[in-house]
Amino acid sequence: MTSEAPSEATTPEKSPDSRVFNGFRGSLIGVAEALPGISGGTVALIVGVFERLIGAASQLTTAIRLLVTGQGWRRTVAEVKQVDWGLLIPLMIGMVVGLLLSARLLAPLVTDHTQYAYALFFGLVMASLWIPYSGSGQRWSGANYGVALVFAGLAFWLTSLSVAGAADNPLVVIGSGAIAVTALILPGLSGSFLLLALGMYEPTMDALNNRDLAYIGTFALGMLIGLAVAVKTLRWLLEKYHHMTLVVLTGVMAGALRALWPWQGPEDDRSLHAPTTDVPQTVGLMVLGFVIVTVVLVVAHRKENPARGRGRHARTPSRR
Incomplete structure (x- = not known):
């Protein structure tokens, strides 16, 4: 399974509005990552970017591996071009912003x-x-x-x-x-x-x-x-x-x-x-x-179930 299919089925990711929305989705994931018990992966699933995020990360790590192992600059560049940067860059920026804001609020809570x-x-x-x-x-x-x-x-x-x-x-x-x-x-x-x-x-x-x-x-x-x-x-x-x-x-x-x-x-x-x-x-x-996580899981299940079908819960892309 590749990451191109999902992007074709959604709104164009190169528009400014889509980039802003991806940044917002990333901020939600960042906030979740700062909260023990609420998985950033679960939130990524809820906002509809989980498979594309994992696919982009996999392509990026493959490019890094090609570069480090000296398997050719052209192959590395070709792999880098396949990364869904329209999703990844705004998503990462949003995650950093959300994480920093959460850290500012949560650190005093845990300490005090x-x-x-x-x-x-x-x-x-x-x-x-x-x-x-x-x-x-x-x-x-x-x-x-x-x-x-x-x-x-x-x-x-x-x-x-x-x-x-x-x-x-x-x-x-x-x-x-x-x-x-x-x-x-x-x-x-x-x-x-x-x-x-x-x-x-x-x-x-x-x-x-x-x-x-x-x-x-x-x-x-x-x-x-x-x-x-x-x-x-x-x-x-x-x-x-x-x-x-x-x-x-x-x-x-x-x-x-x-x-x-x-x-x-x-x-x-x-x-x-x-x-x-x-x-x-x-x-x-x-x-x-x-209760908070239970609500998150119920929302995730309702969003995932129509696309995945019953019994397909929180899995990586299917091998079929």
Whole structure:
């Protein structure tokens, strides 16, 4: 499947209005990427650019690979010309604007009201588990539940480790960027949630707000690496082993919810505590987060279902 067909079926993307609209759609995706639990991929699906975005990203990474491996300047230029720049450039600009605005608003919330912020995020991610769980359209077997449980346990253990000072390690920042960008390939997987689980959410938001160019540049390098390697790999896994990949992702997301438990110790401790303080308000925010994502998923399903048919939920382009 190529990206040309969808563009022919829609309004021309080269008009100024279309570019502005693509920028607006990108800003919505950027806002979603800053919210743990609301996947930028899900929002891309809702606004109708998911497949074209993935197709453009795939072509761009192919061009980069051709250039890096020295397979010819002409082949590289030819591949670059195939990229849907009319969509990609305004979309990326909009995403950056939306992300910066969200970072300005969310960073103080997480820092000053950690328990309430984590409660809201916990509800967001809890509802998001439905996407990878139901994404393959296949019934889970007992072995599937066992695999998910193993990866949930692994994620639970990893998110219990202290990550204090990790933001000072360039390799950790690069790895965080690479991991976060993979969230765009799979609706339901939140890049911000992955950063939270890694303990890199607040440092990244602070870097964006403070215009820390060294951190941002290092993080962007990780995103490029992730785009060139991890996204291609994940896309291949989703095409070849779609059901099992979603089983593993469901387990990882469920286990990593540990990072968002509202009642826990400081970053250098990360021990879990029973609900004690402000329980009604905290639980209420959990429910609110759950409802928000549920509404987003219902809208996405209604928009996707007529084009995809039943049982085709949040998949990469079909191989047919």
